[in-house]
Amino acid sequence: MSRLVNAEHLRASYHTPDGREVTAVDGVSVHIDEGEVLGIAGESGSGKSTLGAILSLTARPPLYVDSGSLEIDGQTQALDGSSKIPRTWRGSVVSLLPQGAMNSISPTMRVRDLVVDVMRAHNRSVTKDEALDRARDRLASLDLPTRVLDAYPHQLSGGMKQRTVTIISTLLNPRLLIADEPTSALDVTSQKALIDMLLQMLEQKIMSGVIFITHDLPVLRTVSNRIAVMYAGKIVEVGDAEELTTAPRHPYSAALLSSVLVPEPAYRKMRVYGIPGAPPNLAHPPSGCRFHPRCGLVMDECHTEEPPHVGDQLRFSKCFWALKNPGQSVPLKAVTASSLSETDTVVEDDDDTTSRPDDEPSEVPA
Amino acid sequence: MSEIFAAKELTKTFGHGKHVVEAVKQVSFSLQEREVVTIVGESGSGKSTLARMVLGLLPITSGQMTFQGQDVTHLKDRAAYWRDVQAVFQDPFSSFNQFFTVRRLLHRSLRLLHADVGRERLEESLQYVGLTGPDVLDRYPHQLSGGQRQRIMIARALMLRPKLLVADEATSMLDASLRVNILNVLTDLRDELGMTVLFITHDIGQACYVADRVLVMENGLMVEQGSTDDVIFNPQHEYTQRLLSDVPKLHQAS
Numbered sequence: 001m002s003r004l005v006n007a008e009h010l011r012a013s014y015h016t017p018d019g020r021e022v023t024a025v026d027g028v029s030v031h032i033d034e035g036e037v038l039g040i041a042g043e044s045g046s047g048k049s050t051l052g053a054i055l056s057l058t059a060r061p062p063l064y065v066d067s068g069s070l071e072i073d074g075q076t077q078a079l080d081g082s083s084k085i086p087r088t089w090r091g092s093v094v095s096l097l098p099q100g101a102m103n104s105i106s107p108t109m110r111v112r113d114l115v116v117d118v119m120r121a122h123n124r125s126v127t128k129d130e131a132l133d134r135a136r137d138r139l140a141s142l143d144l145p146t147r148v149l150d151a152y153p154h155q156l157s158g159g160m161k162q163r164t165v166t167i168i169s170t171l172l173n174p175r176l177l178i179a180d181e182p183t184s185a186l187d188v189t190s191q192k193a194l195i196d197m198l199l200q201m202l203e204q205k206i207m208s209g210v211i212f213i214t215h216d217l218p219v220l221r222t223v224s225n226r227i228a229v230m231y232a233g234k235i236v237e238v239g240d241a242e243e244l245t246t247a248p249r250h251p252y253s254a255a256l257l258s259s260v261l262v263p264e265p266a267y268r269k270m271r272v273y274g275i276p277g278a279p280p281n282l283a284h285p286p287s288g289c290r291f292h293p294r295c296g297l298v299m300d301e302c303h304t305e306e307p308p309h310v311g312d313q314l315r316f317s318k319c320f321w322a323l324k325n326p327g328q329s330v331p332l333k334a335v336t337a338s339s340l341s342e343t344d345t346v347v348e349d350d351d352d353t354t355s356r357p358d359d360e361p362s363e364v365p366a
Numbered sequence: 367m368s369e370i371f372a373a374k375e376l377t378k379t380f381g382h383g384k385h386v387v388e389a390v391k392q393v394s395f396s397l398q399e400r401e402v403v404t405i406v407g408e409s410g411s412g413k414s415t416l417a418r419m420v421l422g423l424l425p426i427t428s429g430q431m432t433f434q435g436q437d438v439t440h441l442k443d444r445a446a447y448w449r450d451v452q453a454v455f456q457d458p459f460s461s462f463n464q465f466f467t468v469r470r471l472l473h474r475s476l477r478l479l480h481a482d483v484g485r486e487r488l489e490e491s492l493q494y495v496g497l498t499g500p501d502v503l504d505r506y507p508h509q510l511s512g513g514q515r516q517r518i519m520i521a522r523a524l525m526l527r528p529k530l531l532v533a534d535e536a537t538s539m540l541d542a543s544l545r546v547n548i549l550n551v552l553t554d555l556r557d558e559l560g561m562t563v564l565f566i567t568h569d570i571g572q573a574c575y576v577a578d579r580v581l582v583m584e585n586g587l588m589v590e591q592g593s594t595d596d597v598i599f600n601p602q603h604e605y606t607q608r609l610l611s612d613v614p615k616l617h618q619a620s
Contacts, residue, residue: 044512044541158409187408187568192612215541218571218614245616259543261571262616263598268574271550274543278511 004209005032005055005176010068010079012054015061022283024050024063026233031313032176032209035202039224039241040213041256045279047233048213049099052180055211056096057085072175091122095174095207099181102161105153111164112149118168138167141204142197159190163197170206178211183219195223217260221245226314229253232280232290237317247329249310249317251295254330289319297321297330370562371420371530372396376429378415389415391586392429397530402556402563404573404594406609407583413566416583417534420564421453434529449478452523456535458515462507468518469503475522484525491524494558495551513544520551527559534566549576570613574598582606 007030013023024047032038042048053059055070057079068079072093077085098104105114112132119131136146148156148164156164162182170177179198183191198210212223220227220241227244229237229252237250248254255275261267277294280286286293292302301320310322321330378390390412397403405413418424420431422441430439433451441447455461462471476484489499495517507515516536523531533552537545553576555561567573573580573594580597582590582605590603601607 043543188570188609188612188614189408191614195614216614217542218616221616222614256542257616259546260616261542261546261549261569261575263570263574263610263613265595265599267571268595272546272575273550274546278513 002034003031004034004036004072005030006071007031007055008069008071010051010054011066012050012059012063012068013066014050014063016283020283023066023285024233024282025054028230028233028235030055030211030228030235032211034208036226037198037202037210037212037224039220039227040211040230041215041217041220041227041253042230043215043256043275043279045282046230047282048215048230049180050233051230052096052178052211052213054079055176056094056178057090058096088122091118091169092172092174094176094178095169095172097166097169097177097179097182100185101165101169101182102158102185105161105165107153110150110152111156111168115149115168115171118171122172134171135167138171138206142167142200144197157190159186159193162186162190162194166194166197166201170201174207176209176211177207178213180213181215182212183214183216191219195219198223217245217257218262229256232285233282234290234318236291236319238313239315239317243315249322249329250291250319251297251321251330252291253317254332255294255296258332368399369396370399370434371564372432373420374430374432376416376419376431377427378412378419378424379427389586390419393583393586393588395581395588395591397562397564399529399562400556400560401578402553402565402576403579403581404565404567404577405581405583406567406570406573408568408609410585411583412586413568413583414534415586417453417532417564417566421451421532422447445478449526450528451530451532452526452528453532453534454516454519454523454536456538458512458519458539459507461519462515464507467504467506468510471518472503472522472525475525478526487525487527491521492518494524494555495521496547497521512540513547516540516544516548517551520548524555524559528561530562530564531555532564532566535568536565537572538567538569545572552576570598570610582609 010025010028011023012025013021015021028051030038040048040051050063053063054065059065065079065081070077070079105111115135116128116131119126132149135149139146144163148160153161166182183194186194201207202210212220214220224241227239227241228235229250231252237244237248237253244253245257248257259272259274261272275294280290288304289302289307292298299320307318307320308323310317310319374394375392376390377392380387380389393416405416407413415424419426422444426439430437432438438447472488492499497514497517502510502514502518537548540548549572552563556563565576577594579592580594581588582597582603584605590597590606597606601610
C-alpha cells in the first residue's frame, strides 16, 4: 500500500479575545495509506474537530495554524499560513463533511440546486445537466434513489439527508474525505447504512482515504482500519482498530472503552463507570502527562515528565505505564476502579471557576 | 409492586383527510412502580410522540391513560399532573434559556411547589445529581459543560419529586463517558427515591444497561415488549432482530 496522506507536526491554537492562545491541537502527526480509513476517537473537547478543520484546510480565525505540513500524493503544502493554500485543494483534494452537515442544506432549495452550486464553484464550465448527470450516476452506483435530487431537505429522513450530503461532498472525487461525527445524530439503522455506503465508496475509489472522527468506539471499530485516540490536543495511542479495541495500551483508551455500553449479557449485571472528572482546560493543560489527574494507573513521573513514545509509528502509546509493561494491554479494571468512581460525582473542583468558559473554543468547529 | 401508569390503545394521528399520518397506533403498555422501562425504535417510529402524550403535551386522538388509578387522558389541571410526572429532554443545549442563571431557571420550576419546601429541595436535588449549589447556581448555561447541563435538567425534574420521570433521548447528545454517568444517576435515583423511569432511546446498548423492561416500536406500532433479557437476548420479532444486528459490535461476535 502506498502512502496517501502525511500530515506532520500539526499545531493550532484558538486566539481568545483577551489575547491568550489556547492550543487545541499540539504536535499531532498522522498518516493514511491508500484505501484506508483512519478513525479519530476522544471525548468532547479533545481537539478532534479542530484536527479535522486543519486537515481539511478550513481553519479560520479564531483558529490559527501555528505549524505543520500536509503532504498528499507527493505534493506538500505548508499549513502555517506562510504559503497560500491553492483554492482548488478544498473539495477536490481534501473534502470535509462537517458536523451536523445534514442540517445545513438550505430548506428553500432542492438538493439538485446544491449539487449544481458545488460543481460550478469548482469549475465554471460545467453545465447544469452535466452536474446533475454526475450526481445521478453517483447515486445510482450506490443504489440510492435518484429522486432525492428533486426533493427539498424536509422531505428526506435524517439518514437519507446525511447520505446525500456525503455524496455531494465527494462529487469532485477528493483524495481524502474528512468526516466529522457523521453518524452521531443518526439511529443505529441509518448509521449502518451510512457506514456501508462510505466503505462502498472507498471500494469504488471515489475517494482514496477517509478520516472518520467520532466519539463512538463501536462505530470506529466497524468502519476504520486504524484508530488514533486523542486527548487534550495530543494523540495518545495509535493502533490497528481490532487491536486497539481489544487490547488498549493507554489508560485513556481503556477508560473510553470501558464506558461503552453494548447489548451483551455482561452489561445487565455490572455497573459501568464513566471516566472521572472532565477533560482539562487547554488554556492551562496539566503538567507531565495530560491525562494524569484522571488516570487510575498514575505514577510519580506522570506528574512532571512528558510521557515517552512507546512502540513504532504504526502502533504506539504515549505512556509511562506502557513503557514499564511492554506489550501488555491496560487492564480495564484498573482504570475504572471503584475508588475512582467516587470522585466521579464532582465534575470539577471549582478552583477554576474562571476558567470554565475557556473550554469552549476547543469545541467550536470552524 | 403496583401499577403506576397504564396506557390503553393510545393512538395519535396528525393531519387530515388524505394527508393523515398515524404516528402512534393503538399502543398499550403499563409501568410498575420503581421500574425502569425503555422504549427503543429507530427515528420516526413514534417514540417521542408517545412520550409527549404520556406527558400531557399532546392531545390524544383516541385511547386512554391512567396514572395512579386516575384517568389522565384529558387533563384539566396539567400543572397538578406535572407535579408527579416530569421530563428530561434530548438536547441539553437548547433546553436552557441562555439569559437565565441556573438559579433563576430552577426557581421557575419551584412555582409548582409550596414556597417553604422549595429552597431545601433545590439544594437536595442538586446533590442527587452530584453537583453542589454554590458551584452551579450562579452560572449561565454557556459556562457549563454538556454533562453538567443535562444533570441540572435532571435536578430540575427531581425538585418536584416526580413519581414518574420521562427521559426522552436524554443521553443521546453526550459522549460515552458522560452518558454512563447520567444513566448511573437515573438508576441510583430509582433506588433511592423509588421513582419510575420511562427512558426513550434508539441505542440498544443503553437500554440493555438500564432497563428492567424493553418496549420496541416500529412505525407507530408496539411490536414487542418484555423483560430486557428476553427482548435483547432472545428477540422474537423480526424488527427487533434487525435493530440488534445493526448495532456496531465492540467485541467480535462469538
